[in-house]
Amino acid sequence: MINVIGLGYIGLPTALMMASHGLEVVGTDYNTDLVDTLNSGRTTFKEDGLDELFAEALKAGIKFTTEYVRTDMYIISVPTPYDKFSKKVDPGYVVAAVKDVLKVCPPDATLVIESTVSPGTIDKHVRPVVEAWSAETGNKINLVHAPERIIPGNMVYELLHNNRTIGADDKAVGEEVKSRYASFCQGEIVVTDIRTAEMTKVVENTFRAVNIAFANELARICRHDGMDVYEIIRICNMHPRVNILQPGPGVGGHCISVDPWFLVGDYPSIAKVIDESMKTNDSQPSFVLNRIHEIMRENGITDYARVGLYGLTYKENVDDIRESPTLQLLEAQERHLAKPLKVFDPLVGKKVVESQVMDYDEFLKDTDMVVIMVKHDHIKASWDRLKGKVVLDCHNICPLEHVYHI
Ligand SMILES: NC(=O)c1ccc[n+]([C@@H]2O[C@H](COP(=O)([O-])OP(=O)(O)OC[C@H]3O[C@@H](n4cnc5c(N)ncnc54)[C@H](O)[C@@H]3O)[C@@H](O)[C@H]2O)c1
Incomplete structure (x- = not known):
């Protein structure tokens, strides 16, 4: 047994x-x-x-x-x-x-x-x-x-x-x-043996974290100089030995955002690439927050109550919110003492943050700008609902015209 x-x-x-x-x-x-x-x-x-x-x-x-x-x-x-x-x-x-x-x-x-x-x-x-x-x-x-x-x-x-x-x-x-x-x-x-098994597990998640950080850093470089990161990655990936991941709003969950830190903690003078990668991923929600402010300014949106974050979980189509980029973004926003942005997630059935709205219609009502934090199937099924709104798409999935990216 x-x-x-x-x-x-x-x-x-x-x-x-x-x-x-x-x-x-x-x-x-x-x-x-x-x-x-x-x-x-x-x-x-x-x-x-x-x-x-x-x-x-x-x-x-x-x-x-x-x-x-x-x-x-x-x-x-x-x-x-x-x-x-x-x-x-x-x-x-x-x-x-x-x-x-x-x-x-x-x-x-x-x-x-x-x-x-x-x-x-x-x-x-x-x-x-x-x-x-x-x-x-x-x-x-x-x-x-x-x-x-x-x-x-x-x-x-x-x-x-x-x-x-x-x-x-x-x-x-x-x-x-x-x-x-x-x-x-x-x-x-x-x-x-036991130590090899311990190391392989941590290394696997570290590999993923470092590769995500590379994509996130590319997004920042491209944003800095007005280049299209998605087109650049698409073309680079046509090279037979290049396979760059997609940038996103940050990393959450209890694996990729946690395990690589173990190596930084145990080998601080050696694990330099890993340390920088984790810092890049951890600061990605703040990078998104800056983008939100830029886009609000560009569109004359001054009221935070009219901006909504879509998605609260750490990845698509699950109900797990642990360490999610949306929670990290809200925390970063709190530090700047701004009024919290409203949030909606179709997979999170109970209220976990004060500014959470439980109904999609209510979320979209009186919202001028929607930030796509999580690529749930739910949002892909109804792009029409976002027509006429300012959209910041952190995953490059929205087919509407005039969508902003990170
Ligand atoms: N969640 C993932 O995607 C994932 C993937 C691979 C590995 N892991 C690893 O698996 C491990 C478990 O992760 P999880 O996501 O299942 O955690 P979890 O928090 O979902 O579940 C842990 C459970 O253990 C129970 N628990 C804690 N101490 C206990 C004790 N002494 N006696 C009885 N019950 C106890 C808690 O009540 C909780 O229900 C972690 O080391 C995690 O890093 C997680």
Whole structure:
């Protein structure tokens, strides 16, 4: 039986996927509301295919509880934020979960850390806890790191098809864990050591952050001298070995905007490109805010109440708002003491910021300027609604005439 600890964006789909593929699974989360919701037959966030997977897992007998259970394998998928000051990973949630597992687990249990951690975190923060427990009880625990790569919006498909990495001290234990993941994963599963697995996960997200920062920097250079960044990228990408990403309003979520900081925190005198890239991405919402002011001036718009931000989530077609560029932009605006811009997001059903409007008609009413922060399918389905308004399109998706870009 597998006890999945932490039933958030990663733990829940993983637990459901394993249960629906024949493994006996108990999902544990210390958030009682979350566990109550799952036990009442409802999922806790929106994601393509998640409800169907949930129904299959329930049929297969998955259980949800706030208790840790005694079993031979644990998967820990709890948050790993970064310390805003030191930039290093904050291993507090992982260590706390490991300590709780050690209170109930039998000898020789396998403890799989799925949470993203910087290289060396398991050796530095988890291993000493496990070794102290071993010294006290005379028992052994198998440590494994199995980082997750799935992208919100396509989680169910990616769980089934992505390649995976498993890092273990002991190759045989790694192979055993691989066989459990292989019950549902059709991708290739590489077994390596723990530090390599830790580093690969962080490097993958860093690669993406650096490439996004490059596109964002190009947008700023082009804006500075009146060049069309989209046309320039389009032509550059016709080169057989060039593949530049598109610029955007910033980076959010709990991966690309967080994990690369771990390397900056751990290797401050070496990780220079990464540091600058993260600063570029982090300041992109302020760059958009400056563009909003420029365009307001150009169009004689003086009242902030007549400007609306479309989109509050950190990416399209998901309901996750964590670290979203829109939230970052509102924060930057607050620092300048301006009246907050109104916001609308069709996927965010409850009010999370004061200036949020819950209805699209109401959002568009008395709005002279719309800023497209997120490219939800919802907005693409009704471009006519924006006719006659000033539009700042941060994603170059709006087909209307006279649209502004970043
Ligand atoms: N969200 C993503 O897209 C994504 C993708 C890949 C990897 N990751 C990584 O996966 C990990 C989990 O991320 P997430 O987005 O699922 O986080 P989340 O905040 O959505 O979920 C974490 C859950 O863990 C629970 N929890 C925390 N400590 C606990 C404990 N000691 N015992 C029981 N429950 C506990 C919380 O209540 C919460 O429900 C992080 O390390 C993250 O970096 C996330």
